[in-house]
Amino acid sequence: MVDSYDLDESLQTIMEWGKYEAAAYRVLVRYGPLEASEVVVRADIPQGRVYDILNNLHSQDAVVKQGVQPTNWDAQNPRKLIEPNQRRFEDMAVEAIEALEPAYDLNLESESHPAWVTTGVAAASVKARELFEQAQERIWILERTFWLSSRDKDLLQSKAEEGIDVRIVGWSGRQALQNVAEEIPSAKFREADKVDTSFYVGDEGTVLINLNQGDTGMLFHDAGTAKIFTEHFASIYESANKVHA
Incomplete structure (x- = not known):
């Protein structure tokens, strides 16, 4: 099973997130809807950064808000979120091959x-x-x-x-x-x-x-x-x- 550090590293690479966005998303997937204060504790995010992090994820449709006072935050489906970026990396690999192959053949x-x-x-x-x-x-x-x-x-x-x-x-x-x-x-x-x-x-x-x-x-x-x-x-x-x- 992938540990939390490796999973966060993968999310940072695939989604182009910082470490706090990756950690916040991971704990929301793991624990379900949480208040911001709970995300701070479980994801080890500085208190003063948590709303910026969650709002950034929300702007990317990675999380959704539920209710007001208190507001809960919940993760979107990982497969639907990550698969488009997976295809982007695959496209980059194809482009690299196409760019390099002519030099190889020469x-x-x-x-x-x-x-x-x-x-x-x-x-x-x-x-x-x-x-x-x-x-x-x-x-x-x-x-x-x-x-x-x-x-x-x-x-x-x-x-x-x-x-x-x-x-x-x-x-x-x-x-x-x-x-x-x-x-x-x-x-x-x-x-x-x-x-x-x-x-x-x-x-x-x-x-x-x-x-x-x-x-x-x-x-x-x-x-x-x-x-x-x-x-x-x-x-x-x-x-x-x-x-x-």
Whole structure:
């Protein structure tokens, strides 16, 4: 059975919610109609934030109000709420394949194919760490979920201290972004309002695309592919807001 933390993380990713919206919705599904004060206790939400959180969920048709003085809040059907976003993620996966496949096909006849696919969190994290370790000039990270381990964060901090250009852009909806910024204080952190995927750009045309919250990685050693992602990262980084550790 999925624990509360993992479920909240999934809701944040799928619904693009903050941690309090995810927790509030989860407890309303679990316990049924509740007053705001009960949501505060069960979801561990600050008292001063609860009405903003519930009203935000209400504006997205994720919860409904029942009665007045007191008002009860109840969750909408999870399947009807989540399935449209599930289809959106599936559409994003199809679009990514369609965008990347031509580059893959162009290199099929080369003696050494420039792309590898890794499956499983362990394999994907190993490839990411290899990219970090081998970098001598830059490590540019666009990250939606921040599944990086303590070892990865220590490595990034060490690289940044060596003078390597370590830049990280995260999704502003993730509370974990501030925590990571504090753990890698020498890196340049920014937050963006919208981050649809995760990828890492290293030296000499190396790019690792991270899919499914670290479960699958697509690694490219190809200058043309790297240029596309480098330009995309630079555009997002330029418009993102600074995060101060």
